[in-house]
Amino acid sequence: ARFDNEGAGRLRMEELQDLLGAVVGNVTTAQARYFQAMLDADGDGAVTLDEFKAAMRGVAEVLLADSSDIRLEQQQLSDRLAAALKKDPERTKEVFQSLDQPRRGYLDPPRLLRLLPTLGPGLR
Secondary structure (H helix, E strand, O other), X not given: OOOOOOOOOEEOHHHHHHHHHHHHOOOOHHHXXXXXXXXXXXXXOOEEHHHHHHHHHHHHHHHHOOHHHHHHHHHHHHHHHHHHHHHOHHHHHHHHHHXXXXXXXXXXXXXXXXXXXXXXXXXX
């Protein structure tokens, strides 16, 4: 395991940054954190081979899908999200703040995914 320095079967953030750097060139710590949040399905702070493979399957599905269908689905989701946000902005703010425990002013992808279902059905 070239990038799994500890041989644990999972990549910590620094190891993931090294892997990404080898594949795409120079990667900042912020970019590596973004990818870690996207790939780390169980939120344990490391990316396992199964999590990585699942993410790559999802990427392949998107690439193989008809792009017009994807754009339509994205637009429909955006429209539903906008309607939910307008419907009860105080509730949205309250839930956002409860998920933004470090008080950074933004939600990382796993926390954002926890926010969406609270805004209304079909937003997961």
